Amino acid sequence: MNFLKIDLERLKNEGTSTVTSKERRNFLKLGLAITGVYAGGKILSLSSTFGVAHASGTDFVEKYPYNPHYSMVIRQSLCIDCEKCVDACNKTNHVPKYGYRTRILTRKYQGQLDKKVEFIPVLCNHCNDAPCVRACPTKATYKDAVTGIVRMNSKKCIGCKTCMLACPYDARYFSAERHAVDKCDFCWEERLSKGETQTGCSSACPTGARTFGNLTDPNNIVFKLVHQLEESVWVLRPEDGTKPNIFYMKGNMLSVDNILKGQKFIYSGPSGS
Amino acid sequence: MNRSTIAIAKRWGYHGIDALKKASPGYFMIMGFFALLTLIGAVVGVHGMITGYHHVYNVSREISWGILISAYVFCVVTSTGLCIISSIGHVFGGEAFMPIAKRAVFMSIIFILGGFCIIFFDIENPFRMAIYNVISPNLSSNMWWMGTLYGAYLVFMIIEYYFLLEQNHSLSRLMGFFGLVVGIAAHSNLGAVFGMLHGRPFWYGPYLPIYFIFSAGMSGGCAILFVTTLAWKINPSIMNLRMERAMKAVCQVTIFLISTIIFFTIWKIVTGMVSHDKSLVIMSMINGDYSVNFWVFDIFFGMVLPLFLLFLSRGTNYNMILWATGLMMIGIFFMRYDIVIPGQMVSVYHALGVEEGLEIIKYKPSFHEIMATLFGLSFIGFAYLAGEKMLNGHQLEKHEIVPEGGYICPGCGAIHFMQEGESEQDAMKRQHNIW
Incomplete structure (x- = not known):
């Protein structure tokens, strides 16, 4: 078999003037796609397409491991810190005064033109690789095999509190009333198992900052918000590799509305195409 | 007493309650003090258990492990260390170390029991633990392995001690070997309990399992020197030529291990200072809330002073060794505290830059926590003093007397x-x- 022989040393440099802008754009796109794949961490890899679960942080999996794969997307810019979600959670799940399953964190800025403060709701991330589940000596906390919800079997909890320290999201507290560690279960016991489709916090949220749903259902809002390219979606503490199921985005752009309404984008390039 | 009991007593060097009765009033008072403190500690601990720990302990959601866990770590580190150092002699055949074996193994058992006393008042549902550790084990959990292996360790150490008393060197050596292997596995797992927690950068990584083993050696050497020189104060006749040689050998090993831990500490600090996540903790140790703990207790009493004094003592000045290792025991207690608490004081949301995660989280042990800690520690003190008398300074007989046969x-x-x-x-x- 003969190969084309190219003597690289004798080749003349063509320079960059002959490269068309289309080629350049393609090259840059390729670079961006690769960066998107390998950047991992902070931003989800966005080069992939429909139905592929790159949603869980950095790792690719062929499909979502659970069905329904419950998840929450938090559109951070919509949160106004009214704490109705926290109240609803406390009421629904009988959370004692000294504890909480979810809370809203405050980040303050100086010198920004548009905002001085940002609110970040946090809760259990129901990680696919949950450190708390690994750390528990008696399997008192476990991943629900069907829904992927990280749940508690209170009667097995010995109260060693290792899970509280293992959790990188501070999502657990010891409940004296339950004699066990307590945590968010996506309202499984109080709502979902009784046929409701929304958690207490997401149904109480007046602005739609918390959207709860099923990641395996292409018609679900959560699926639509995670599988779009226009706005970046991220998770908290991706460096821990826990594959969390709570996703964050700013969520106030028109593009999100378009996505939710099923509209396609129309781009207009320099040539008007 | 019938004949066989007398024979066992003679073989074991067991002097019984009678030996206690002959003790001086001062000795009684100190023993009584420890007994009283053990009792009060237990009562306060039970009170806390009934009231609910969340009312009486200062541990919180963020700092879930307080002084009780650090005291537990102190006890099991010392226990494992006693096992490691004494095994040089009666397991690996280092002749110079042989005379310390009986006291070291005895104290190793006492220290781990003291540790279990303390953890009993930390675990919220200790009775469930006995059931679900067995019927619902999570083999990927370091906590499970640590608990299970320490249980096995205690069993091995008790059997080993029995064979030591029985003068059955083959079996005591075999059990000592198993005890050592299981003890090291258990102890490095304790390090991994901390070292495998995501989001706790001060702990995370292989450093702690490794450090814990070396640190155990150091604690063990220190504890042997301390309890032996204290026993010498109680009863000078325990010191004989063999024991003097053993003291020198343990002293040398301890000096080596202190140097190792100084080396570990230096690199922990230096690498921590260039890490954004760890520097907050490191700086609080260097010139913040924990600076007195760190410089005075961890560094000065825990390492520098004993290193200097042990050098100076040449392994023969027992008063100096007693002071050096006594202060070192206190220093080591603080060292454990300064691993457990600071590891938790940076919020997991610190890097997110939110208001809730900016400040260092504070913790001060409560009265109930301190008393529950003293419950375990004074039990160790009491058992030690009782053991010295009842087991006749852990000698078979007075060294010049060789029993019949x-x-x-x-x-x-x-x-x-x-x-x-x-x-x-x-x-x-x-x-x-x-x-």
């Missing part, structure tokens, strides 16, 4: 017994033919 082994220096019709040489072969 026994002889001083020219190899190990211990007292062996000959079986009927056996020559001294045969007996020695039997005692030492293990592998």
Whole structure:
């Protein structure tokens, strides 16, 4: 078999003037796609397409491991810190005064033109690789095999509190009333198992900052918000590799509305195409 | 007492309650003080258990492990260390270390029991633990392995101690070997309990499991020197030529291990200072809330002063060794505290830059926590003092007395017994033919 022989040393440099802008754009796109794949961490890899679960942080999996794969997307810019979600959670799940399953964190800025403060709701991330589940000596906390919800079997909890320290999201507290560690279960016991489709916090949220749903259902809002390219979606503490199921985005752009309404984008390039 | 009881007592060097009765009033007062403190500690602990720990302990959602866990770590580190250092002699055959074996193994058992006393008041549902550790084990959990292996360790150490008393060197050596392996596995797992927690950068990584083993060696050497020199104060006749040689050897090993831990500490600090996540903790140790703990207790009492004094003592000045290791024990207690608490004081949301995660989270042990800690520690003190008297300074008999049918082994220096019709040489072969 003969190969084309190219003597690289004798080749003349063509320079960059002959490269068309289309080629350049393609090259840059390729670079961006690769960066998107390998950047991992902070931003989800966005080069992939429909139905592929790159949603869980950095790792690719062929499909979502659970069905329904419950998840929450938090559109951070919509949160106004009214704490109705926290109240609803406390009421629904009988959370004692000294504890909480979810809370809203405050980040303050100086010198920004548009905002001085940002609110970040946090809760259990129901990680696919949950450190708390690994750390528990008696399997008192476990991943629900069907829904992927990280749940508690209170009667097995010995109260060693290792899970509280293992959790990188501070999502657990010891409940004296339950004699066990307590945590968010996506309202499984109080709502979902009784046929409701929304958690207490997401149904109480007046602005739609918390959207709860099923990641395996292409018609679900959560699926639509995670599988779009226009706005970046991220998770908290991706460096821990826990594959969390709570996703964050700013969520106030028109593009999100378009996505939710099923509209396609129309781009207009320099040539008007 | 019937004849067989007398024989066992003679063989074991067990002097019984009578020996306690002969103790001086001062000795009684100190023992009584420890007994009282153990009792009060237990009562306060039970009170906390009934009231609910969340009302009386200062541990919180963020700092879930307080002084009780650090005291537990202190106890089990010392226990494992006693096992490691004493195994140099009676497991690996380092002759110089042999005379310390009985006291070291005894104290190793006492220290781990003290640790269990303390953890009993930290675990919220200790009774569930007994059930679900067995019927619902999570093999990927370090906590499970740590608990299970320490349980096995205690069993091995008790059997080993029994064979030590029985003068059965083959089996005591075998059990000592198992105890050592299981103890090291358990202890490095304790390090991994901390070292495998995501989001706790001060702990995360392989450093702690490794550090814990070396640190255990250091604690063990320190504890042996301390309890032996204290025993010498109680009863000077425990010191004999063999014991003097052992003290020198343990002193040398301890000096080496202190140097190792100084080396570990330096690199922990230096690498921590360039890491954004860790620097907050490191700086609080260098010039913040924990600076007194760090510089005075961890560094000065825990390492620098004992290193200097042990050098100076040349392993022969027992008063100096007593002071050095006594202060070092206090320093080591703080060292454990300064691993457990600071590891939790940076919020997991610190890097997110939110208001809730900016400040260092504070913790001060409550009265109930301190008393529950003292419950375990004073139990150790009480058991030690009782043991010194009742087991006659952990000697078989006074060193110059060789019991009937026994002889001083020219190899190990211990007292062996000959079986009927056996020559001294045969007996020695039997005692030492293990592998």
